[in-house]
Amino acid sequence: SQQGEEDxxxxxxxxxxxxxxxxxxxxxxxxxxxxxxxxxxxxxxxxLIRSNEREKHSGRLRVxxxxxxxxxxxxxxxxxxxxxxxxxxxxxAPSKAAGNKLTFGGGTRVLVKP
Amino acid sequence: xxxxxxxxxxxxxxxxxxxxxxxxPISEHNRLYWYRQTLGQGPEFLTYFxxxxxxxxxxxxxxxxxxxxxxxxxxxxxIQRTEQGDSAMYLCASSLGTGGNQPQHFGDGTRLSIL
Numbered sequence: 001s002q003q004g005e006e007d008x009x010x011x012x013x014x015x016x017x018x019x020x021x022x023x024x025x026x027x028x029x030x031x032x033x034x035x036x037x038x039x040x041x042x043x044x045x046x047x048l049i050r051s052n053e054r055e056k057h058s059g060r061l062r063v064x065x066x067x068x069x070x071x072x073x074x075x076x077x078x079x080x081x082x083x084x085x086x087x088x089x090x091x092x093a094p095s096k097a098a099g100n101k102l103t104f105g106g107g108t109r110v111l112v113k114p
Numbered sequence: 115x116x117x118x119x120x121x122x123x124x125x126x127x128x129x130x131x132x133x134x135x136x137x138x139p140i141s142e143h144n145r146l147y148w149y150r151q152t153l154g155q156g157p158e159f160l161t162y163f164x165x166x167x168x169x170x171x172x173x174x175x176x177x178x179x180x181x182x183x184x185x186x187x188x189x190x191x192x193i194q195r196t197e198q199g200d201s202a203m204y205l206c207a208s209s210l211g212t213g214g215n216q217p218q219h220f221g222d223g224t225r226l227s228i229l
Contacts, residue, residue, distance in 0.1 A: 031215050042118070042205060042220035043157070050215055088156050092215075100209065101147060101170065102218060104156030 006089060006105040014113050019076040021108040023089030024069075030092045032065055032072050033102065037086045046074075046087075079112045086110070116140070118221035120206050126227045127196060134192045135224045139208030146189050147218060148181055149205040150174065157205055163189060164211060193226075201228045 007022045025032070031050045035043040049056045049065045049072070056063045062075040076083055086109045090102040119138040127133055139146050144165050149157035160179070162170045165186035175181075178197075183189040193200055203225050207218040 033217060035220075040222075040225075042120075042222040043207075045217040045219065048215060048217050090156075100145070100216065100218075101159045101162055102149075102157075103159065106154075106156050 006087075006108045008108060009106065010109045010111075012111045012113065013079055015079060015081055017079055019079050019083070019110055019112070021074050021087055021110070023072045023074070023105050025072075025089075025091045025103075025105075026070065027091075027093055029067070030094050030100070032063075033090045033092065034061075034063060034072075034074050035088045035090060035104075037088065037107070039085075043088065076110075079110075081112050081114045084110060084112045118206055118208055118219050120204075120221035120224050122224055123222065124225045124227070126229065128229050129196055129198060131196055132192065132194045133196060133226060134190055135204055135206075135226075137189045137191070137206030137221060139188070139206070140219055141187075142210070143208035143219070144186065144211040145209045145216075146183055147207045147209075148189070148191050149207065151203040151205055151223070152201075160191075160204075196226075196228050198228050201226055 005024050033048045034046040037043045047058045047063050049063050060077045065072045086107045088104050088107045090104045092100050121136045146163040148160040151157040161181050163183040178194045181191045203223040205223045207220045209216045209218045
């Protein structure tokens with residue numbers, strides 16, 4: 001079953017605009033990760049935020065985490081056509097047996113128009 | 115770092131046939147995961163290895179599915195008596211096993227189509 005729900009399911013923006021997508025989850029977590037997937041390809045790790053962190057930056061990416069609301073957001077600033085992809089949040093829940101398996105949301109499909 | 119490699123990239127087979135996929139993780143990674151992804155959905159966890167030991171299997175992994183990692187390096191995922199519902203992208207990922215908070219590195223997957 002999918003732990004996370006992402007919102008919106010799809011997003012269409014002009015190049016240069018910012019893109020924001022949100023993720024909600026249900027259980028306690030060790031960390032939350034964001035991945036990008038281009039059509040027909042595997043997932044590329046973007047950023048990992050630990051449960052005791054509130055905000056993290058990496059280049060044009062900004063991730064926030066609110067564990068009290070069980071939600072996270074990913075902001076892509078100054079978007080480019082190459083940012084067109086599906087973006088997934090994934091949670092890593094505390095479990096001795098799980099070996100840090102990830103539980104993914106349904107993804108946000110982002111289209112950046114040139 | 116050559117990344118996670120999966121073979122084949124695409125597999126088309128008739129219902130009822132057996133198929134086997136291979137995953138070569140990043141060499142120093144001792145954790146290996148298999149996920150399944152259907153169109154428009156996020157990946158779903160199937161199974162996990164730490165070195166050669168298979169430590170967890172999802173309920174999604176019916177008895178027609180078997181995975182191995184015989185020497186703690188590459189892994190294979192076999193599906194016996196394939197069914198239409200097995201059509202999906204099968205993704206392999208690997209990570210370092212040093213504590214938690216390690217990102218997983220994914221291969222480009224094997225897309226399975228059942229005729």
